[in-house]
Amino acid sequence: xxxxxxxxxxxxxPSSSHTMGPKRAVEIFKNKHLEATKFKVILYGSLALxxxxxxxxxxxxxxLKGYETQIEFNTEYKCEIHxxxxxxxxxxxxxxxxxxxxxxxxxxxxxxxxxxxxxxxDIYNETSFYEIKEYCEKNNCDLYEYIYKVEGEEIKPFxxxxxxxxxxxxxKGLNKEGIxxxxxxxxxxxxxxxxxxxxxxxxxxxxxxxxxxxxxxxxEENATGGIIVTAPTCGxxxxxPSVLYYMKKIYNISxxxxxxxxxxAGVIGNLIKTNASISGxxxxxxxxxxxxxxxxxxxxxxxxxxDLQKIENSAEIAMEHHLGLTCDPIYGYVxxxxxxxxxxxxxRAMECSNLAMILENDRKISFDVVxxxxxxxxxxxxxxxxxxxxxxxxKKYCRNKYYNIDMQE
Ligand code: SF4
Numbered sequence: 079x080x081x082x083x084x085x086x087x088x089x090x091x092p093s094s095s096h097t098m099g100p101k102r103a104v105e106i107f108k109n110k111h112l113e114a115t116k117f118k119v120i121l122y123g124s125l126a127l128x129x130x131x132x133x134x135x136x137x138x139x140x141x142l143k144g145y146e147t148q149i150e151f152n153t154e155y156k157c158e159i160h161x162x163x164x165x166x167x168x169x170x171x172x173x174x175x176x177x178x179x180x181x182x183x184x185x186x187x188x189x190x191x192x193x194x195x196x197x198x199x200d201i202y203n204e205t206s207f208y209e210i211k212e213y214c215e216k217n218n219c220d221l222y223e224y225i226y227k228v229e230g231e232e233i234k235p236f237x238x239x240x241x242x243x244x245x246x247x248x249x250k251g252l253n254k255e256g257i258x259x260x261x262x263x264x265x266x267x268x269x270x271x272x273x274x275x276x277x278x279x280x281x282x283x284x285x286x287x288x289x290x291x292x293x294x295x296x297x298e299e300n301a302t303g304g305i306i307v308t309a310p311t312c313g314x315x316x317x318x319p320s321v322l323y324y325m326k327k328i329y330n331i332s333x334x335x336x337x338x339x340x341x342x343a344g345v346i347g348n349l350i351k352t353n354a355s356i357s358g359x360x361x362x363x364x365x366x367x368x369x370x371x372x373x374x375x376x377x378x379x380x381x382x383x384x385d386l387q388k389i390e391n392s393a394e395i396a397m398e399h400h401l402g403l404t405c406d407p408i409y410g411y412v413x414x415x416x417x418x419x420x421x422x423x424x425x426r427a428m429e430c431s432n433l434a435m436i437l438e439n440d441r442k443i444s445f446d447v448v449x450x451x452x453x454x455x456x457x458x459x460x461x462x463x464x465x466x467x468x469x470x471x472x473k474k475y476c477r478n479k480y481y482n483i484d485m486q487e
Contacts, residue, residue, distance in 0.1 A: 079200055079201070079202035079204075079205060079348050079349070079352045080187075080198045080199070080200055080201065080202075080348070080352075081198070081201050081229055081233075082225070082229060082233060082236070082237070082341065082344040082345070082348060083233070083236055084185075084187060084198045085185060085308070085310055085344055085347050085348050085351060086236075086237070086240045086307050086308060086309060086340070086344060087185070087186045087307065087308045088239075088240065088243045088305060088306075088307050089101075089186060089305070089306070089308070089312075090137075090303050090304065090305060090306075091299065091300030091301060091302070091303055091304060091305075091306050091312045091315070091412065092132060092133060092300050092301050092302075092303060092312055092313070092411070092412040093132040093133070093134075093311075093312050093313060093412055094184060094185045094186040094308045094310075094311040094312040094313070095124075095162050095182045095183070095184050095185070095186075095311065095357055095358070095359060096124075096125060096128065096129060096132035096133070096134045096162070096182070097132060097133055097134060097137045097312070098185075098186030098308065098312065099162070099180075099182030099183070099184075099185075099186050099187060099188040100125070100134055100137060100138055100164065100180070100182055100188070101137045101138070101140075101141050102186060102188060103166070103178070103180045103182070103188045103190065104117075104119070104138055104141045104142060104166060105141050106196065107166050107168070107176075107178055108141065108142060108145075108168075110176070111168040111175060111176050113170055113175070114145065114168035114169060114170055114175060114176075115145070115146065115169060115170055115171060116145060116146040116147070116148070116168075116169040116170075117142050117145050117146070117147050117148070117166060117167065117168055117169070118147075118148045118149075118150070118165075118166070118167045118169065119138050119147070119148070119149050119150070119164055119165070119166050119167075120149075120150045120152050120164060120165045120167075121134060121135075121149065121150065121151050121152065121164045122152050122153075122155050122156075122157055122161075122163045122164060122165075123155075123156060123157055123160075123161035123162060123163055123359065123466075124161045124162050124358075124359035124464065124465040124466055125162050125163070125164055125182065125359075126151040126152050126153045127153055127410070127465075127466040127467060127468065128407065128410030128465055128466065128467050129151060129410075130151075130410060131260070131407065131409050131410020131411045131412075131467070132410055132411075132412065133303065135149045135151075156461075157181075159181060159191075160181040160182075160183060160357075160359075160360060161357075161359040161360055161461070161464060161465070161466075162181060162182040162183070162184075162357060162359045162360070163179065163180070163181055163182075164179075164180050164182070165177060165178070165179050165180070166178050166180060178190050178191070178193070179191040179192075182357075183355070183357055183360070184310070184311055184351065184355060184356040184357030184358075184359075184360065184365070184366075185308045185310045185311050185351060185356050185357075186308050186311075186312075187351075201228060201229070202228055202348075203228075205349075205352060205353065206349065206353065206446045207346075207349055207390055207393075207444070207445040207446050208444065208446055210224060210345065210349075211386050211390065214386055215386070220338075221341075221342050221345065221380070221386060221389060222338040222339075222341040222342055222380070224345075225341040225342075225344065225345055226341065233341070234337060237337045237340045237341060237344075238333065238337050240307055240340060241322070241333060241336055241337055241340055243305065243307050244296070244307050244309075244318075244319035244322065244323070245319070245323060246305075247295070247296050247299050247304065247305060247306050247307070247319065248292050248295045248296055248319055248320070248323050249295075250295070250299060250304065251266075251268045251294070251295025251296055251297075251298050251299040251304070252268050252269055252272050252291065252292075252295045253269060254266055254268070254269060254298070254299075255269055255270075258298060258301050258302055258413060259302060260409065260411045260413065261409055261411075262408065262409065262411060262413055262414060264301075264413050264414070264417075266294075266298050267294050267298070267417075268291050268292075268294035268295035268298055269291075269295075271287055271290055271291035271294060272287075272288070272291035272292075272295075274287060285324070285328075285425075285428070286425050288324055288327075288328075289320050289321065289324050289421065289424045289425050289428065290320075290421035290424065290425065292316070292319065292320030292323045292324060292424070293316035293317060293319075293320035293420040293421040293423075293424040294316065294417060294418075294420070294421055295316070295320075296315050296316035296319050296320065296420070297315065297316035297412075297416060297417040297420040297421075298417060300312050300313070300315050300316070300412060301411065301412050301413050301416070301417060307319070309343070309347070309370060309373065310347040310350070310351060310356040310366070310369050310370060310373065311356055311357075311358070311366045311369075311370075312412065313358060313363075313366050313367075313407075313412045313416050314366040314367045314369065314370035314416075314420060314423070315370075315420070316370075316417070316420030316421070316424065317367065317370035317371055317373070317374045317420050317423045317424045317427060318340075318343055318370055318373050318374045318377060318427075320374075320420070320421075320424040321374040321377060321378050321424050321427050321428060322336050322339060322340070322374075322377060324424075324428075325339075325378060325381050329381070331381055335381065336381075338380065339377035339378075339380050339381050340377065342376050342377055342380045342389060343373035343374065343376055343377035344373070346369075346372050346373045346376045346393045346445075347369055347370075347372075347373045349445075349446075349449060350365070350369045350372065350397075350449050350452070351369075353446070353449050353450065353453070354449045354450065354452050354453035354456070355453060355456060356369050357465075358405035358464065358465040359405070359464050359465040359466075360456060360457075360464065361452065361453060361455070361456020361457065361459070361464070362402075362403055362404045362405045362455075362456050362459045362463055362464050362465075363400075363403040363404060363405040363415075363419070364397075364400045364401055364402060364403040364452050364455065364456060365452065365456055366405070367400060367403060367419050367420070367423045368396070368397050368400030368401070368403060368452060369397070370420070370423055370427075371396040371397070371400060371423040371424075371426055371427045371430070372393040372394075372396040372397045372427075372445075373393070374396070374423070374424060374427035374428075375392040375393055375395065375396040375427040375428075375430040375431045375434070376389045376390075376392055376393040376396075376431075378392070378427060378428055378431035379391075379392040379393075379431045379434055379435065382431060382432075382435055384431070384434065384435055387439045388434050388435055388439075389434075390444070390445045391434040391437065391439070391441055392430045392431045392433070392434035392435075393445050394441070394443055394444065394445040394448050395430040395433060395434060396426065396427055396430040397445070397448045397449065397452055398443060398448050399426070399430075400423075400452075401448075401451060401452055401455055402455055402459075404459065404463035404464075404469070404470050405463060405464055405465040405470075406462075406463060406467065406469055406470025406471045406472040406473070407465065407467055407471075407472060408467070408471055408472045408475045409467065409472070409475075410467045410472075414471065414475075415471060
């Protein structure tokens, strides 16, 4: 397992696998071949099918600004290794001087075929929740203490900075109004939700309204290319921050404790990233929103005083009930179903945490088993449910007769 610094990344939305990953890879490749006069990028699979909506071509051109750049969308070739694959080729004049095959594996992380040295090394010896739990029990330490021990002191300021960035994004998003760019003409909703006055509003309604407002705020920032933190991806970036922000505001939790909760959430995300996938193109939305919900539930349980068993239980419940969730973004934008889905997952994360806190510790399903199941389920999903915009809502979407606008199917 890699450092949490490879999981939480601050960057521009709307998609970690379609913008952040390609941007990072292209940047490194460019810097290795500054003598090049021209670059060609060929996008395959999900990158080719939803790259336009996710701004992949735009970000690549921006990264290669100053160079002649050709981008090709190849929707025919299906790469067996990963659906988010692209080739980048450097030319000097007409001569091909270098090329990489890159896999954008989710959360802004990428791998280059045949180049192990480009991949960030693993630093954790334990690779399952079971092993981590065993370590913590043997050494009588909390989960966050285990993470601090493996990662070293530098992880604390890193996580504090991540938390700061998450809060800034929420506060920015809560103050914006207007239409989100793109053909859907979607209204920003965060501010309206946050400011809505409901007479005699009960506690449950208030909790859901605020959690949703925070989740919308981040996700709307993401959809408009704003700065967000991958948690674990851009598309699912609204879930964890909204739960933490809500906990801070309502329960008066200190930033120091929130940073510990971020470490707890991080190890959950990291386990899923290592043992399964956090890529919607590889395993559907269960891998993105399901993971974000698991991370947020674990963080919330830690903040509520739950022990290792409770933390595991809440993360497991959160993932179990996202199994099979498909990825079908309309027009390839990270808008519908993505923005609302972040709000729903934030509410669900708190429910999973509350449930885990009151259940007996006699569950039959472990976190490791549900992660394995998610991966297998994801690999079984047909490709049109894995970020290709060829199935589900993306296919059926129509501004139908109820809205008196043309059918799109
Ligand atoms: S549907 Fe889910 S996985 Fe797909 S782009 Fe939206 S948030 Fe990401």
